[in-house]
Amino acid sequence: MKIQSIELENYRxxxxxxxxxxxxxxxxxxxxxxxxxxxxxxxxLNAVDWCLYGKEDHLSKYDSxxxxxxxxxxxxxxxxxxxxxACVTVKMIDEKDNNRFYQFERSIGAKKDMNNKIAIDRGxxxxxxxxxxxxxxxxxxxEVLLNRILPHGVKHFFFFDGEQLDEFFKEDKSAKVGExxxxxxxxxxxxxxxxxxxxxxxxxxxxxxxxxxxVDEIQEKIKEIEGxxxxxxxxxKEKEGRLKAVxxxxxxxxxxxxxxxxxxxxxxxxxxxxxxxxxxxxxxRIETVKEQTVDNLIEIxxxxxxxxxxxxxxxxxxxxxxxxxxxxxxxxxFVRELLEKGECICGTSTKTNTQAKQRLEELxxxxxxxxxxxxxxxxxxxxxxxxxxTGSFIEDQSNLRKSxxxxxxxxxxxxxxxxxxxTKLQGINxxxxxxxEITRNKLKEEEETLVRETxxxxxxxxxxxxxxxxxxxxxxxxxxxxxxxxxVNEKLRLGNTTLKSLSDIRQRLIDDIRNLIQEKTKDYFLxxxxxxxxxxxxxxxxxxxxxxxxxLGSECLGTLSAGERQILALSFLAALREASGFDAPIVxxxxxxxxxxxxxxxxxxxxxQFLKEAQVTMFMTDExxxxxxxxxxxxxxxxxxxxxxxxxxxxxxxKVFGD
Amino acid sequence: MSIPRLQINKKILNEIDKQxxxxxxxxxxxxxxxxxxxxxxxxxPRYTDFFEKQLTIYCRRKLxxx
Numbered sequence: 235m236k237i238q239s240i241e242l243e244n245y246r247x248x249x250x251x252x253x254x255x256x257x258x259x260x261x262x263x264x265x266x267x268x269x270x271x272x273x274x275x276x277x278x279l280n281a282v283d284w285c286l287y288g289k290e291d292h293l294s295k296y297d298s299x300x301x302x303x304x305x306x307x308x309x310x311x312x313x314x315x316x317x318x319x320a321c322v323t324v325k326m327i328d329e330k331d332n333n334r335f336y337q338f339e340r341s342i343g344a345k346k347d348m349n350n351k352i353a354i355d356r357g358x359x360x361x362x363x364x365x366x367x368x369x370x371x372x373x374x375x376x377e378v379l380l381n382r383i384l385p386h387g388v389k390h391f392f393f394f395d396g397e398q399l400d401e402f403f404k405e406d407k408s409a410k411v412g413e414x415x416x417x418x419x420x421x422x423x424x425x426x427x428x429x430x431x432x433x434x435x436x437x438x439x440x441x442x443x444x445x446x447x448x449v450d451e452i453q454e455k456i457k458e459i460e461g462x463x464x465x466x467x468x469x470x471k472e473k474e475g476r477l478k479a480v481x482x483x484x485x486x487x488x489x490x491x492x493x494x495x496x497x498x499x500x501x502x503x504x505x506x507x508x509x510x511x512x513x514x515x516x517x518x519r520i521e522t523v524k525e526q527t528v529d530n531l532i533e534i535x536x537x538x539x540x541x542x543x544x545x546x547x548x549x550x551x552x553x554x555x556x557x558x559x560x561x562x563x564x565x566x567x568f569v570r571e572l573l574e575k576g577e578c579i580c581g582t583s584t585k586t587n588t589q590a591k592q593r594l595e596e597l598x599x600x601x602x603x604x605x606x607x608x609x610x611x612x613x614x615x616x617x618x619x620x621x622x623x624t625g626s627f628i629e630d631q632s633n634l635r636k637s638x639x640x641x642x643x644x645x646x647x648x649x650x651x652x653x654x655x656x657t658k659l660q661g662i663n664x665x666x667x668x669x670x671e672i673t674r675n676k677l678k679e680e681e682e683t684l685v686r687e688t689x690x691x692x693x694x695x696x697x698x699x700x701x702x703x704x705x706x707x708x709x710x711x712x713x714x715x716x717x718x719x720x721x722v723n724e725k726l727r728l729g730n731t732t733l734k735s736l737s738d739i740r741q742r743l744i745d746d747i748r749n750l751i752q753e754k755t756k757d758y759f760l761x762x763x764x765x766x767x768x769x770x771x772x773x774x775x776x777x778x779x780x781x782x783x784x785x786l787g788s789e790c791l792g793t794l795s796a797g798e799r800q801i802l803a804l805s806f807l808a809a810l811r812e813a814s815g816f817d818a819p820i821v822x823x824x825x826x827x828x829x830x831x832x833x834x835x836x837x838x839x840x841x842x843q844f845l846k847e848a849q850v851t852m853f854m855t856d857e858x859x860x861x862x863x864x865x866x867x868x869x870x871x872x873x874x875x876x877x878x879x880x881x882x883x884x885x886x887x888x889k890v891f892g893d
Numbered sequence: 894m895s896i897p898r899l900q901i902n903k904k905i906l907n908e909i910d911k912q913x914x915x916x917x918x919x920x921x922x923x924x925x926x927x928x929x930x931x932x933x934x935x936x937x938p939r940y941t942d943f944f945e946k947q948l949t950i951y952c953r954r955k956l957x958x959x
Contacts, residue, residue, distance in 0.1 A: 378931075420902040426929045427922075434944040724952045732918050732925070739908045747904070816902070 235383055236849040237282075237819045238335075241323040244305040245284075246277045249885035254278070256819075256851055257872025258327065264842065264870045265851045266891070268859045269877030274886035275853035276395065278877075279823045283393060285322035285340045287386055288358060292395045292823065302354055304344050307884050312346045319343035319355075326383065330817065335365040336383070384818045388417045391807055392818045396800060396825040412778035418814035419747050424740040428733060435729035436460055438722060439709070445716055452709045456702055463698045470691040477684040480677050487674045491659070491667070499659065499667055506655045509648055511792030516645040518781065518789060520638055527634045534627045537620045544617050551614050560610055566601035569594055706730050747813050748774055754809030755780075755802070758844050762801045764833045772802070780806070797828045801837070808844040819849040826858040838863040842870040901926050917951040 237256045242248040257265045269275045280290040284303070302309065304320040312318040321341035328334045339361045344354040362376045373379055384392060416422055439456065442449060491503040537544070554560050572578055573594050576585040584591040659671040706726065713723040756772035759782075763769060769790075771783035781789045782802065794802065804825065811820070825841070826834045842850075854863075864871075874891035905926065913919040924947050932938035 420905060420930070423901065423926050423929045424905065427925045430929070430940040430944055431925060434941060434948065437941070438945070438948065721949075721952060721956065724956055725948045728917060728921060728952050728955065729948055731915065732921050735909075735913045735918055736922055739905070739912055742912070743904060743908055814902070814904075 235328050238325040244308040244320040247274045247886045249305045259872045262872030265873045267853045267875045273877040273879045281322045285324045317345045337363040393821045395823045397827040418816040473688050480681050484677050509652050513648045515789035520641050537624050561604045563607040564601040564604040569598045750813040751809045755806045758805035800828045821851045823853045839866045917955045921951045
């Protein structure tokens with residue numbers, strides 16, 4: 235899907251009609267719109283947002299929501315009693331669907347009364363047209379259509395402000411990352427299908443009545459578990475909702491503390507944020523070492539169980555070899571060749587010397603027994619590594635446990651320090667701060683409880699599912715005895731098999747997509763970042779929490795500069811797009827805004843490679859779009875514009891770059 | 894005027910083709926996913942009839958083959 239053009243009419247600083255054609259060329263996939271600060275770059279991004287979703291997510295403090303969307307000069311020049319308005323039209327084409335054409339148009343009207351007062355309409359008009367055959371009729375299902383092109387939930391990953399990108403990883407945004415991966419990869423479809431299929435198979439199962447006491451008994455059990463499952467799911471959903479709200483409230487309080495006019499409060503909150511980062515790092519490390527301990531146990535456990543037998547076998551082999559009880563190795567082919575040749579290895583002719591011939595024939599007979607030699611030797615070679623592996627097991631386990639213990643001690647120290655920060659904040663003689671801190675602590679406690687409870691509920695749901703699965707199989711087995719329920723039984727089998735397959739696919743996709751995004755993010759980040767020696771790895775864990783690992787092996791996301799976080803976010807977004815297979819145009823405002831001068835060029839050179847199959851529109855300042863940057867990306871740029879703001883007429887004009 | 898069918902993510906389709914051997918399970922999975930895709934964002938889609946109908950279709954096909 236590509237944007238063909240953006241048309242603005244009396245939208246904010248764009249007076250009259252302004253049209254920007256976006257490059258749809260597959261090779262020259264970039265469009266650059268350059269302008270100084272305040273020229274109207276961000277408002278063009280806002281215009282696209284407003285047109286498609288009716289919201290302006292990137293408003294600056296100068297264009298607050300109180301400012302009318304309709305151009306100031308246009309409103310001033312409208313005569314009394316007359317109407318005017320603003321309109322934004324976005325035209326798109328879907329190259330993967332025979333260049334199907336779409337047109338989105340949103341407008342808002344206003345009227346100036348006879349007292350020179352302006353009344354802006356409350357609502358907007360939204361019209362969508364889509365090409366069907368040769369016609370381009372208006373489509374009523376605008377919401378459904380928009381969801382197809384760029385769902386609201388994921389648009390932040392395709393239309394974004396580069397300067398705010400670093401916020402993406404600044405706070406704990408793992409839930410957001412997880413949601414993005416789910417939405418963009420359509421994994422929610424699998425969730426919905428599984429949920430509905432479970433309910434459908436359940437209602438089919440309820441059709442079975444009075445077949446046999448055993449069938450009734452299984453039915454009852456399943457019903458009981460399903461009832462409980464439904465309640466558990468509802469409770470889990472409620473708790474997750476509450477958890478989200480609690481996290482939001484904690485975040486709000488922390489922002490208030492960070493922005494406090496009291497310098498002590500500011501400093502303490504800063505200290506707390508660093509400690510929280512450290513705590514997260516330590517907890518992650520404890521988790522990793524615990525996983526290593528279990529992996530080590532799983533890997534070596536079977537060998538430990540067999541160790542006595544392994545030792546006894548090796549001992550027996552060595553003893554037998556010492557005594558000469560193991561038959562010698564006789565190469566059957568070699569002896570046969572000697573016999574065929576008629577000459578022994580010592581030069582004796584076996585044709586004339588019958589004794590030598592008999593001896594070789596005897597050896598050939600014994601060759602079959604001598605195969606034992608190879609088998610015993612192979613066995614010894616296979617048993618020895620098992621013995622060796624178990625040798626270091628106790629030491630390995632002990633080291634891992636020591637590491638867990640020392641990290642846990644460190645974690646407890648950090649927790650203690652966090653507690654001290656909180657006590658200090660509560661001791662500050664400002665009532666508002668004390669109250670905020672008390673509320674925060676209560677919310678933190680609630681957060682911990684909710685995390686624990688949702689995790690237990692998740693496990694309960696998983697266990698119930700497994701039990702239902704086993705009971706279903708038993709039920710199907712029982713029903714094979716009945717002819718009356720052949721079709722119902724087949725439906726159940728089909729439903730349950732589909733459920734199992736879709737659940738497996740869901741899990742595999744979650745892991746695959748996460749791994750792929752992790753790999754790609756790491757690859758892009760390490761190629762884009764200038765401190766190549768400092769960073770070693772980027773990890774996205776099962777909770778979609780992103781970590782950057784430095785060369786010392788420590789997590790260092792919290793210490794990244796704003797520019798480095800911007801690079802991480804750009805890398806993640808490029809990876810998300812590639813791994814998810816979701817095709818949507820990318821519009822970035824000030825992509826290199828926070829990158830220092832010397833690194834802009836490296837990024838400008840590499841970014842087109844990472845986004846080569848996407849249509850990319852970038853709004854850049856003159857400081858970003860330097861002659862060198864322009865030269866580096868020129869191969870990929872299809873269209874270039876310049877925004878010029880005329881202060882006298884308070885309006886922005888768009889012209890082709892360099893004209 | 895109806896909107897053309899939406900496309901299920903290719904990764905999901907590939908995985909279904911790769912992992913599910915039984916044809917009826919494969920086709921049923923795709924049909925149900927397509928339904929969910931078309932009805933996404935509808936808070937309470939009327940899925941019951943569709944799901945039951947699809948299960949009946951694929952189940953009868955399977956039984957006929959036997």
